[in-house]
Amino acid sequence: MDFPPVKGNISLNRGLNELTWLRVGGPARTFFQPRDKLDLKYFLSSYQCDQPIFPFGVGSNLIVRDGGINAVVIKLGGASFNYIEKRGKFLACGAGALDSRVAIRAAELGLDLSFLRTIPGTIGGAVSMNAGCYGSYIKDVLVEVTLVTRDGLEMRLDASEIKLGYRFSCIPEGAVITEAVFDAPSRDAGCLKNKMKNQLETRNKTQPATERTAGSTFKNPSGFSSTGRPDDLNEMKAWKLIDEAGMRGFELGGAKVSEKHSNFLINQKNATAFDLEELGNLMRKKVLQKSGIELQWEIIRVGIKK
Template identity: 45%
Template sequence: MNTVRISRQHPPRGRVTAGAPLAPLVWFKSGGAANILFEPADVEDLAIFMADISPDYPLLALGLGSNMIVRDGGWPGVVVRLGKAFAGVEQVDATTLRCGGGASGILVSSKARDAGIAGVEFLRSIPGTVGGFVRMNGGAYGREVKDVLVECDVVLRDGTRAMLTLDELGYTYRHSELPEGAVVVSATFRGEPGEAQAIQAEMDRIAAEREASQPLRSKTGGSTFKNPAGLKAWALIDAAGCRGLRKGDAQVSEKHCNFLLNLGSATSADIEALGDEVIEKVKAHSGVTLEWEIQRVGVKA
């Protein structure tokens, strides 16, 4: 395995772990190790680290690992994981929050409720962190990050800082033009005035609906495929006879067909192969080619 060459001119103040297993850090609980896992102490520490590492080595930002397959051969470079130092949420004005890249959707929506800010309740339903929301234009229940984002603060691959506006991110469905290798360290969201009780009621409604319709207590990766224009991925998968389809310990959820599950000891290869089989069956049945929403990263074993 190649090693990542890190300059010793500015030793990192955060935690650096060589050969770090990634399976415990992702929801599927499968996959290989990272050459280096870096958990920075703060933004300055991250910027110096990114400037010092060799530019030819891959870099991956990892949040809660909820929408990701890490392949069994692992990640051949650096994985950056933002911890508590990046999980703060502060109120900027009556309708605006500045949120750390490591803050969870539950925390952001709860802080918004406490501040009487409506419009970001949907983040309660996305099992990830602000950095991932911004990168993927995360969305649910009729809203997307593009509807509430003002700007985001990022550390670029060469270690420089940049503030990117909504327009500069070029959002489309579950996609942004965030520069390759950039790490989102904070984002500013703007909602609208609301009553805390009504905001909480909406959050409760969303939580109950998710609990009833999604396999939240399983080893899964969230929504697997993007919804084609005007269609629902789960309905196409169901119509193609894929509900409950298995490959080893990987299974298409019987509760929600757009979720893949690790029933126990599935490898990432099993999970990805099952997803590819679903794509083939849906294409054969309906003529529609599903696109992966889950990020698949790393090297196949």
């Protein structure tokens, strides 16, 4: 297979299990780490093939299936995608920068992006997923996003153009986000430091954050009316429905529903992606039987079953 002469690294059949938080998954048929944005644009404009493009952050929201991904997986690394810089009153971040680093740097500058402190992904993944917690979301602070399309063209879009919703965005198919610009509220740096310390403590108490997991498995079903009346909408918590279905602590193969937080799946004993996905599907089935509610996956499942 002929690849364009890029400056970054290209490899074939690169195992993704070491790169995902769940530590499962087969190989990427093609794996590309561009040196910088020019390299990425050059690769995408000159490499026309029938494989889709799959941008990859740090795999903190993914189950990569055991048969791998038949795609060009693109991972942004290195200094040219990791910058965090003040531009006037805004903060511009490379899409490879870790959310936690962005929150810490923002706080040093007196800007409140503290909700990113406990999210273990990258800025590219956070924009794509409209990540959020503690009542704040990327949508609240995003001003503009830069991406490179499947054809290698650079585009700058206003935040409104990507239509961010609950764990949802309209990023063009195959496009790779390279930068996000935020307008964050100003706050005292010391207060932000304390706020993030408290958030970390709370997270460590309530979530299995040091285990092999991918965060919330299912979205919270919102807008659900338990009485059938449209004026009686309430937000249901996925973990509560899972508890009510008796699934907390349930095990399948090497996969387990966390005892600490029942909306988290964990890879406790060398689980396969199959174990984890099957357990998730079983949770959905049990919740549907118990409460009549169909949980929707929040974890993105990609690739081929073995």
